[in-house]
Amino acid sequence: MAARRVADYAAHVAEDLYNCSLKRQTGVSLKHMMDFVPTQRNLLLSAQFLHKELPIRLAHRVLELENLPYGLTEKIPILQVRQWYIDSFRDLRSFPDIRNSQDEASFTNLLYQIKRRHADVISTMALGIRELKQDIGPRIGRDDVPEVHQFMDRFFMSRIGIRMLIGQHVAMHIPNQPPSYVGLISTKASPVEISRNAVEDAQVVCRRAYGDTPDVHIYGDPKFTFAYVPTHLHHMIFELVKNSLRAVLVRYMKTSSDPPPIRVIVADGLEDVTIKISDEGGGIPRSGISKIWSYLYSTADTPSVSGNSRDMPSAMAGYGFGLPISRLHARYFGGDLQVMSMEGYGTDAYLHLTRLGNVxxxxP
Incomplete structure (x- = not known):
């Protein structure tokens, strides 16, 4: 793919991109999303807001993708991602004003197509980062290329927000949704039940990779529920449990001892819901703790990337994106992810989840 820059596009497209990139992004209250009633009028207002807001968010990322350090901008996978963002920007800007329910329905279909277009962004970015690692050497930590890590945090936080807004609007049109659902948000999400499903999925992947899987014990009240996005919570727990499964198996696979179980503990606090994932996988050296948040670091060999993000969870490890992106998911909703480790014993991950209030x- 030729390194076509924004200035190489038709003058009106380049000017529009630059102008939109200078506009301020408008944040949405997550409580507003949760309390949103999908009436015909509200869906029309939502579509009109997204018609104006999404091009601004996309333009911010396009201009940033064009000015990355260490030659990252010129990597073919990064050029591909930038092209997807430009294509989506042009589609949105060429869509006429939304005035009635018919316009809104057509716009919703466009949003669905844009969401599908961007489905492979994570795996494609992984290819670009892998090429960067090959260029600058394997012994790279977070502090060695801070500009890259800061960009990746901004980029993926923005992506979470864009996909949340699009997904929420599109999901409002799904017929026969359970009464506890408002788009993607469940007002009665059970962290214990979601943890069970995520653990089962992680164990399937572990068994496929290693032929075995440690036990996982889940502690908490299955009747406890709170408002959250189940798909986001599933993603975070899946990544954390997957890391623990791998650490435990790698440590015990050459011994005669049975691998100790991993513990998932759900706590309902006054401010936060906290989920703790504990393993006895040997822990992480203190010098390595900062590296676990690096997009350029992984303790496993980097697997081949198929170009399809839906294939990514089939590998146990190697991309280096699981933990940092999980932390961004938690922070998007006002929470956080912390990891504490005892070298020679094991690791505890604390997933702090804020109830969806006026966050x-x-x-970025």
Whole structure:
């Protein structure tokens, strides 16, 4: 793919991109999303807001993708991602004003197509980062290329927000949704039940990779529920449990001892819901703790990337994106992810989840 820059596009497209990139992004209250009633009028207002807001968010990322350090901008996978963002920007800007329910329905279909277009962004970015690692050497930590890590945090936080807004609007049109659902948000999400499903999925992947899987014990009240996005919570727990499964198996696979179980503990606090994932996988050296948040670091060999993000969870490890992106998911909703480790014993991950109140989107 030729390195076509924004200035190489038709003058009106380039000017529009630059102008939109100078506009301020408008954050959305997550409580507003949860309390949103999908009436015909509200869906029309939502579509009109997204018609104006999404091009601004996309333009911010396009201009940033064009000015990355260490030659990252010129990597073919990064050029591909930038092209997807430009294509989506042009589609949105060429869509006429939304005035009635018919316009809104057509716009919703466009949003669905854009969401599908961007489905492979994570795996494609992984290819670009892998090429960067090959260029600058394997012994790279977070502090060695801070500009890259800061960009990746901004980029993926923005992606979470864009996909949340699009997904929420599109999901409002799904017929016969359970009464506890408002788009993607469940007002009665059970962290214990979601943890069970995520653990089962992680164990399937582990068994496929190693032929075995440690036990996982889940502690908590299955009747406890709170408002959250189940798909986001599933993703975070899946990544954390997957890491623990791998650490335990790698440590015990050459011994005669049975691998100790992993513990998932769900606690309902006054401010936060906290989920703790504990393993006895040997822990992480203190010097390596900062590296676990690096997009350029993984303790496993990097697997081949198929170009399809839906294939990514089939590998146990190697991309280096699981933990940092999980932390961004938690922070998007006002929570956080912390990891504490005892070298020679094991690791505890604390996933702090804020109930969806008046938390504003953390726009990059």
């Amino acid at each position: 504003q989107e953390p726009l």
